[in-house]
Amino acid sequence: MGFDDICSPGLVLGLGIPSTEDNHKPRKPSLKTEQSINFEPSLTLSLFGSEAFDKKSDAPPPADDLHRQDSAASSFSNGSVKRERELLSEEVEIERNSSRVISDEDEDGGGSNSRKKLRLTKAQSALLEESFKQHSTLNPLSISQKQKQDLARELNLRPRQVEVWFQNRRARTKLKQTEVDCEFLKKCCETLTDENRRLQKELQELKALKLAQQPLYMQLPAATLTMCPSCERVGGGGGGGGGGVGENASKNHPLIAMASKPHFFNPFTSPSAAC
DNA sequence: ACTGCCAGCTGATTTACATCA
DNA sequence: CTTGATGTAAATCAGCTGGCA
Numbered sequence: 001m002g003f004d005d006i007c008s009p010g011l012v013l014g015l016g017i018p019s020t021e022d023n024h025k026p027r028k029p030s031l032k033t034e035q036s037i038n039f040e041p042s043l044t045l046s047l048f049g050s051e052a053f054d055k056k057s058d059a060p061p062p063a064d065d066l067h068r069q070d071s072a073a074s075s076f077s078n079g080s081v082k083r084e085r086e087l088l089s090e091e092v093e094i095e096r097n098s099s100r101v102i103s104d105e106d107e108d109g110g111g112s113n114s115r116k117k118l119r120l121t122k123a124q125s126a127l128l129e130e131s132f133k134q135h136s137t138l139n140p141l142s143i144s145q146k147q148k149q150d151l152a153r154e155l156n157l158r159p160r161q162v163e164v165w166f167q168n169r170r171a172r173t174k175l176k177q178t179e180v181d182c183e184f185l186k187k188c189c190e191t192l193t194d195e196n197r198r199l200q201k202e203l204q205e206l207k208a209l210k211l212a213q214q215p216l217y218m219q220l221p222a223a224t225l226t227m228c229p230s231c232e233r234v235g236g237g238g239g240g241g242g243g244g245v246g247e248n249a250s251k252n253h254p255l256i257a258m259a260s261k262p263h264f265f266n267p268f269t270s271p272s273a274a275c
Numbered sequence: 276a277c278t279g280c281c282a283g284c285t286g287a288t289t290t291a292c293a294t295c296a
Numbered sequence: 297c298t299t300g301a302t303g304t305a306a307a308t309c310a311g312c313t314g315g316c317a
Contacts, residue, residue, distance in 0.1 A: 117311040118286060163303090164287060171305070172285085280316090288309075294302085 120165075124155045128165055 152159040
């Protein structure tokens, strides 16, 4: 039993890339289909044959829901007072933004250079969100620029700002998803550890039980009972101590050395309730 | 009620890399 | 094979805001 046997439990661990294909060619923008565009960045851990955590197949909710909660909890979170204030200031903001767009286009970030922070209005955010839900990547195959420009026009923003918004949105969605997945993996790890402990204990008990049922002479360690076919004598004895089973014996006779084998526990080869 | 600090959010920039014509 | 254009991810910066002592 090699390391691989222990460590190839049938777990699939993927980060940000759909699990099956294209793992070696993570990005291929121009070949993206609508389908490939729509996947949410994710880190997955699942057992082969298990559909319990197949994010690719039934993934949509987490990232979007997360974001909705996220944005609801951050940008628009603080109750009616804030909302009222936002509503009041929204129109002002729109005017501010649009005038900024015009002046920005004049001199592309130049002038006084006091990097004023643009704040998207609720309406702008909503429209961007809507668009993001449809395709988290502006489709580069055909209408990237057009899409961008249409959106920008609709939002009264510069195309570059739309582009940046999408970039940031993707990055932060991914980050969020990674955090969620990390939590999940931690829980998985804890569960597996617990189960491992439980099974180890069970094994010990079974061993003890088996030992108790054997006649006395059979209760000697297996290695000490190995019989040499040539001299027809039972080998071993005098091992003394846990690790000594093979040591002394094997010095005298090669056959005896292989008698005892460590019992590795592999939580993944047997059905597990962990995940 | 006001103030200063801090953490989190988010728009923007920079850099590196991949892909394609 | 090389090169320029284009698009994206990742890292980072920096302004803004809300919560809290």
